[in-house]
Amino acid sequence: MIFRVIEKAELRSLFTMLSAANRVIGPVGVGLDRSGRQLYGFEEVHDFDRVALDYTMTSLSAKKYFLPYREIMATFTMDNKDWQKRIDYNIDAPFVFFGMHACDINALNRLDKVLMGSVYPMPYYAAKRKNAFIIGIGCEPQPNCFCRSMGTDTALHGFDMFITDIGDRYFIEIQSDTAFNFLKKIRTGEPVEADHLSFMKTGAGKNEKFAASVDTTDLTKILDMEFQSEVWKQWGDKCLGCGTCANVCPTCYCYSVEEEVSIDLTAAAKVKKLYSCNLIDFAVVAGGHNFRPERHSRLKYRYYHKHRGFVEAYEESLCVGCGRCGEACLADITVPEVIASVREGRKTDGQ
Amino acid sequence: MDNKLPFNDVIDQRHHRRSDLSSFEYTHKAEITSIHKLTEQENLYRIQIIDPAERERFEFRPGQFLMLELPGIGDAPFSISSPPSRKGDVELCIRKVGGLTSFLSRVERGTHVGIRGPFGTSFPMEKMYGQNIMLIAGGLGLAPLRTPISYVQENRSRFNNVDIIYGTKDPLQLLFTYQYDMWRADDMRLSIIVEKPDASWQGRTGMITRVIEEIFEERDDAFFRNTYAIVCGPPIMFKFVCSMLNQKDLPMQKMFVSLERRMHCGMGKCCRCNVGSTYTCLSGPVFDYWTVMNLKEAI
Amino acid sequence: MSDSPAKAYLGVPVRRPRVAFFELSSCEGCQLQILNNEASLLDFLSLVEVVRFREGMSGGSDEYEIAFVEGSVTRDDEVGRLQKIRETAKVLVAFGSCACFGGVNQLKNRFCLDWVKKEVYGDHPVETAEVRPLDAIVQVDLRIYGCPVKKEEVEKIVTHIAIGSDITYPRYPVCMECKANGNVCLYDLGEPCLGPVTRAGCDSWCPNNRAGCWGCRGPSDDMNILQLVDIMKRHGFSEETILDRLECFGGFSGHLEGLKK
Amino acid sequence: MKIDCNIDVHHLTRVEGHGNIRISIQGGVLRQAEWEVVETPRFFEALLVGKKWDNAPWICGRICGICSIGHTLASIRAVENAFGIVPSEQTRKLRLLLKHMETLQSHILHLYFLAAPDFLDVGSVFPLINSHPDVVARAARIKLLANDVCDCIGGRRLHPTRTVTGGFTMLPDKKELEGFRSRLIAVERDLIDTAGLFRTFTIPDFIRETEFVSLRGVDEYPFIGGELVSSDGVVRKEHEYRQMTNEYTVSQSTSKWARLSRESFAVGALARVNNNFSLLQPSARGVAEAFGLAPVMHNPYMNNIAQLVESVHVVMDSINLINDLLGTAWDAPRQPVVQREGIGVGAVEVPRGILYHCYQFDKTGHIVRADCVIPTSQNHANIQHDLTALAVQFAAEGMQDRDLELLAGMLVRSYDPCISCSVH
Numbered sequence A: 001m002i003f004r005v006i007e008k009a010e011l012r013s014l015f016t017m018l019s020a021a022n023r024v025i026g027p028v029g030v031g032l033d034r035s036g037r038q039l040y041g042f043e044e045v046h047d048f049d050r051v052a053l054d055y056t057m058t059s060l061s062a063k064k065y066f067l068p069y070r071e072i073m074a075t076f077t078m079d080n081k082d083w084q085k086r087i088d089y090n091i092d093a094p095f096v097f098f099g100m101h102a103c104d105i106n107a108l109n110r111l112d113k114v115l116m117g118s119v120y121p122m123p124y125y126a127a128k129r130k131n132a133f134i135i136g137i138g139c140e141p142q143p144n145c146f147c148r149s150m151g152t153d154t155a156l157h158g159f160d161m162f163i164t165d166i167g168d169r170y171f172i173e174i175q176s177d178t179a180f181n182f183l184k185k186i187r188t189g190e191p192v193e194a195d196h197l198s199f200m201k202t203g204a205g206k207n208e209k210f211a212a213s214v215d216t217t218d219l220t221k222i223l224d225m226e227f228q229s230e231v232w233k234q235w236g237d238k239c240l241g242c243g244t245c246a247n248v249c250p251t252c253y254c255y256s257v258e259e260e261v262s263i264d265l266t267a268a269a270k271v272k273k274l275y276s277c278n279l280i281d282f283a284v285v286a287g288g289h290n291f292r293p294e295r296h297s298r299l300k301y302r303y304y305h306k307h308r309g310f311v312e313a314y315e316e317s318l319c320v321g322c323g324r325c326g327e328a329c330l331a332d333i334t335v336p337e338v339i340a341s342v343r344e345g346r347k348t349d350g351q
Numbered sequence B: 001m002d003n004k005l006p007f008n009d010v011i012d013q014r015h016h017r018r019s020d021l022s023s024f025e026y027t028h029k030a031e032i033t034s035i036h037k038l039t040e041q042e043n044l045y046r047i048q049i050i051d052p053a054e055r056e057r058f059e060f061r062p063g064q065f066l067m068l069e070l071p072g073i074g075d076a077p078f079s080i081s082s083p084p085s086r087k088g089d090v091e092l093c094i095r096k097v098g099g100l101t102s103f104l105s106r107v108e109r110g111t112h113v114g115i116r117g118p119f120g121t122s123f124p125m126e127k128m129y130g131q132n133i134m135l136i137a138g139g140l141g142l143a144p145l146r147t148p149i150s151y152v153q154e155n156r157s158r159f160n161n162v163d164i165i166y167g168t169k170d171p172l173q174l175l176f177t178y179q180y181d182m183w184r185a186d187d188m189r190l191s192i193i194v195e196k197p198d199a200s201w202q203g204r205t206g207m208i209t210r211v212i213e214e215i216f217e218e219r220d221d222a223f224f225r226n227t228y229a230i231v232c233g234p235p236i237m238f239k240f241v242c243s244m245l246n247q248k249d250l251p252m253q254k255m256f257v258s259l260e261r262r263m264h265c266g267m268g269k270c271c272r273c274n275v276g277s278t279y280t281c282l283s284g285p286v287f288d289y290w291t292v293m294n295l296k297e298a299i
Numbered sequence C: 001m002s003d004s005p006a007k008a009y010l011g012v013p014v015r016r017p018r019v020a021f022f023e024l025s026s027c028e029g030c031q032l033q034i035l036n037n038e039a040s041l042l043d044f045l046s047l048v049e050v051v052r053f054r055e056g057m058s059g060g061s062d063e064y065e066i067a068f069v070e071g072s073v074t075r076d077d078e079v080g081r082l083q084k085i086r087e088t089a090k091v092l093v094a095f096g097s098c099a100c101f102g103g104v105n106q107l108k109n110r111f112c113l114d115w116v117k118k119e120v121y122g123d124h125p126v127e128t129a130e131v132r133p134l135d136a137i138v139q140v141d142l143r144i145y146g147c148p149v150k151k152e153e154v155e156k157i158v159t160h161i162a163i164g165s166d167i168t169y170p171r172y173p174v175c176m177e178c179k180a181n182g183n184v185c186l187y188d189l190g191e192p193c194l195g196p197v198t199r200a201g202c203d204s205w206c207p208n209n210r211a212g213c214w215g216c217r218g219p220s221d222d223m224n225i226l227q228l229v230d231i232m233k234r235h236g237f238s239e240e241t242i243l244d245r246l247e248c249f250g251g252f253s254g255h256l257e258g259l260k261k
Numbered sequence D: 001m002k003i004d005c006n007i008d009v010h011h012l013t014r015v016e017g018h019g020n021i022r023i024s025i026q027g028g029v030l031r032q033a034e035w036e037v038v039e040t041p042r043f044f045e046a047l048l049v050g051k052k053w054d055n056a057p058w059i060c061g062r063i064c065g066i067c068s069i070g071h072t073l074a075s076i077r078a079v080e081n082a083f084g085i086v087p088s089e090q091t092r093k094l095r096l097l098l099k100h101m102e103t104l105q106s107h108i109l110h111l112y113f114l115a116a117p118d119f120l121d122v123g124s125v126f127p128l129i130n131s132h133p134d135v136v137a138r139a140a141r142i143k144l145l146a147n148d149v150c151d152c153i154g155g156r157r158l159h160p161t162r163t164v165t166g167g168f169t170m171l172p173d174k175k176e177l178e179g180f181r182s183r184l185i186a187v188e189r190d191l192i193d194t195a196g197l198f199r200t201f202t203i204p205d206f207i208r209e210t211e212f213v214s215l216r217g218v219d220e221y222p223f224i225g226g227e228l229v230s231s232d233g234v235v236r237k238e239h240e241y242r243q244m245t246n247e248y249t250v251s252q253s254t255s256k257w258a259r260l261s262r263e264s265f266a267v268g269a270l271a272r273v274n275n276n277f278s279l280l281q282p283s284a285r286g287v288a289e290a291f292g293l294a295p296v297m298h299n300p301y302m303n304n305i306a307q308l309v310e311s312v313h314v315v316m317d318s319i320n321l322i323n324d325l326l327g328t329a330w331d332a333p334r335q336p337v338v339q340r341e342g343i344g345v346g347a348v349e350v351p352r353g354i355l356y357h358c359y360q361f362d363k364t365g366h367i368v369r370a371d372c373v374i375p376t377s378q379n380h381a382n383i384q385h386d387l388t389a390l391a392v393q394f395a396a397e398g399m400q401d402r403d404l405e406l407l408a409g410m411l412v413r414s415y416d417p418c419i420s421c422s423v424h
């Protein structure tokens, strides 16, 4: 990897240069919550001052730019018994992602495995992924983050460049040729020994700040053994079956397809909608049989898919420990607590 | 150089390779060339890919399925029910259960449909050469079973003893009745049983397991050591049948079943068909029974 | 009524059913949503033949296949009208929350009828009855939820009727659509919301506008109302606020045991 | 001379709600002329009792599907007046803009879909789709614009979601407002064409002197709050609305009736134009003059024209409002609400006339008593007296049954009655 350091003010030049010619998505403040805490989201930004470089965690992940919640996969023009199908991957220009945390970059890396690496790569995703210029940025652990447990607290690849604040300057890891070329146009410097040291220190300092964690030792086996555990029922009683966890999750990718017919009957569309395995009809098949009729069986399935099945298939879990689902779940169901309770074969606290 | 990022197009013009990015939503346009009513609920559709080159390229193996699309109506998986030798001119036996299938029951010959696939695993017919085969179907299970049956028929000399065992609720639900004589003529023993006979029924009455019990009495243990079984039907049925066969020490890895789940893509993306975290569309629909036993919540 | 040529979809002829609109006690807003479809009204009319629509047209026929009935039953004479519609119609559609659940009208059922009459009319005699949804009187074949109904959903249902494909509703709750729309959760903003237990299909209409859901579309399948009550309490909302929302449109009546004082 | 005549219109069509007209003339003598309202009451005033203040606007909007925005705003105003909240200038402008667009969509709906078929002698707007496609397209275009603005500002064209006590839950996007401004400017042409269409219609010649009640404008044409005025010279404060309405029950109607200085009075577009003529936008006044509409106009059929005049007024005024809103930075969308004990009245001019909501709250912010007086209930008595006079006048002229039935129906429709709302 090639490294550079830049003065902090230079970041603005980089932004200005990129945003003049490209669409730029970045973290911005979207309002305050009831206790006055700043809420963040990813949005298109035109103004560097709007970019919240020190954002904590966005409520929704970056996935809608790669896997839109609702996407037209194909359109049809109808002609009596015949029809024509048109396919569009819904991207016509590359875009810049300015300021993505390591967990979200790792989430994309994991999605890459299923959506680009398997026998049937998914072009809708690939077209967006291959056209995203990603600038990563270092972060501060939040109370619900457990990325360190999931091995996603640092991103080794999957970005173009990664920025770390080392006090007076930014330390930059460069991964792509494109990024290297862009950086030639602003003032950069070769890092000196002291810069490397501050970079390492920043990393070490971050490690001490994690409050939440998940013990993943032998987790796949434990999940297997605890398949019938009563613990699941207790979490199932809490779950609303609302799908919020999957919607905020940076790695949940499952979907449903709906067909639409225009009201004048001359056109139709095939629409992909991100779904959630917690929804009541996720596993309903012909004849009405539901393979997972109870909330607990669906909640359990979500954990099995992420923490067992995916691990078996790809040697790593489909959870990056961003903590969003726990944060968003109104029923306060969080990954660390669920896993801990399964591990101990009991429900965490009373209530 | 200006600062515009270069656009990377993922589109590739060749639409037939599995790993080709642009093949994901690629549909072969096909025409319904005939519709044959089998029962009140099921029709047999003959569907021919229109482009001759594409038709020739559409190769499949027994047990595989395709995704059938009617624009604006739906897109669903169906097992191919015709011989693999006929390539892109396939037959599907479809039961009317919901939106897409009911609409299909109203379309006419000549309507164009979309086909994606073929997808999924298949029955390893080659492994069964020289062995006895038990082909067991319950209800609509005969639709997917018809492909291995025709495979065996076309390659009859390669197989030893062939039993076809087929059961339905009542005689009116029997599928493909016009083919029974031909199967018998090809030296395949066909045993049919119905649960609820009507006045005209002269054959056997009861559950499929009854036929299997009869076979157990008739054959010695050596027979079962050299036997493969393909079981298609509702989970409750194959669960019973497979555990019965296992009593005769037929290894679970020599029994094959086909699972049915909801599917939207057929390509391991939508997750709807997952059993535990196994994709029915990629690792299935054909599984050996040992694998099924190990899948959580499969049956 | 505009007569357009018979259409077909994928070679299957499209039925152009004769439809009639009726209203019992309601604000007539759901019917108005039909006239509010400025952009697609003409296409809508080519799919169905409207033979009765008092709010929009004079005259009308009593031969129809599909009856869209808006409003709830709040007076005894409406029972007879509804039964008559049921006898004629092949398909009776409960159109909007009043028809499906009683709507806001059913809030009247909190009181005894005599008090209600006296409060509004004094000693002047008026007739009124307990508010009931359509299915308390007759069999309902199809429900279109919402207060008001969502025109996109009405159009979709009518299109499906015309081409003869299945009519399906989302079985999941509003939160699903709300998240997909990228909204900040109202609980984060300190507002109550029934999104977690209410049937989706409105595309999270209210939360999109930073207004909490009041459950006008009734309960989603397999909803977890006990958990919702717990959540509301944990967010500092009183039992009264919870009840106000849950009882507003009548969709949750039958799930309110223990909440009512 | 007409000797015998029997007219019985059961459930008058192309009006909102259920009402019947009965006229019977025997031997040249009027036996009966009756405007009967048979709508089922829904008892909103009772069902509000015991509910917390924040329920009121949400529930009360559901009194009427056509003017749900007006009801919501009246309800909000009543709550705000009870709690002593004065809306910010930004809120005031946004509410007025929202109100204007509801007025526009409702007037256009009435003029084209409900009233015009009478003048063109067809049963509904549907045959016009083929015979007059451009007319229908024009109506749809204006209505769509009005509804789009309502969606943008109120969150929803019907039963708005953003309107709350204290302001709005969220503000519109300025870019969208700019877009609407251009569409509003463009729609002026359509309104001129609408006027052209109505010039081709013959407005029945019928005059019955009556009293007109509306809000009184001070320096702008009034829609939300302010003093109450009548063309007979009565002036009252907003909270004295009961002295303006004097509701009473009658046997022929499930809706209450109202009266002021005479046996009946009228509210609505014509009343507003009659009482506030000088405050209309100049181009709106020009349209009025072209139709010979000048205060005080006593021909009830001219209410259609008054609606047309107001349509022009609200479009012109909305352009000004958007200019103002675009010229300043956004303030907070809503102000905090502190509940207190008291009574509040909200008077709002909805398309069909002046509407009052009045709530009495206890210390805990619960409604103890509610009262809503709907424009159409104020008009019922006037409609009845007009019908009687009409029957007498036209019987004397020897009019045919069908013509009289048509004219009677048109008369009632001119008021654009909202019956289900009057029997709320």
Ligand SMILES: Cc1cc2nc3c(=O)[nH]c(=O)nc-3n(C[C@H](O)[C@H](O)[C@H](O)COP(=O)(O)OP(=O)(O)OC[C@H]3O[C@@H](n4cnc5c(N)ncnc54)[C@H](O)[C@@H]3O)c2cc1C
Binding pocket: A284, A285, A286, A287, A288, A289, B065, B074, B075, B076, B077, B078, B079, B080, B092, B093, B094, B095, B096, B097, B098, B099, B100, B101, B102, B140, B143, B144, B259, B260, B261, B262, B263, B264, B285, C166
């Ligand atoms: C590998 C495989 C092979 C199959 N082979 C055949 C066959 O040979 N013949 C045959 O008649 N059927 C077959 N099926 C079942 C067939 O896919 C369903 O009957 C079909 O999807 C129903 O579609 P529909 O639109 O008519 O029903 P819908 O209206 O969609 O729904 C009817 C019911 O089916 C469920 N459902 C919806 N979509 C699917 C889906 N894609 N898969 C399963 N359930 C669904 C619904 O939730 C509902 O309960 C097969 C299924 C699989 C997975």
Ligand code: SF4
Binding pocket: A238, A239, A240, A241, A242, A243, A244, A245, A246, A278, A299, A325, A328, A329, A330, A331, A332, A333
């Ligand atoms: S775990 Fe939480 S967020 Fe997920 S479906 Fe259940 S209640 Fe909703």
Ligand code: SF4
Binding pocket: C174, C175, C176, C178, C179, C183, C184, C185, C186, C187, C193, C194, C195, C196, C204, C207, C212, C213
């Ligand atoms: S605002 Fe309401 S609907 Fe949206 S996520 Fe929150 S609770 Fe669910």
Ligand code: SF4
Binding pocket: C146, C147, C174, C198, C199, C202, C203, C204, C205, C206, C207, C212, C213, C214, C215, C216, C217, C218
């Ligand atoms: S968000 Fe709730 S109240 Fe609003 S329209 Fe949807 S279901 Fe009705």
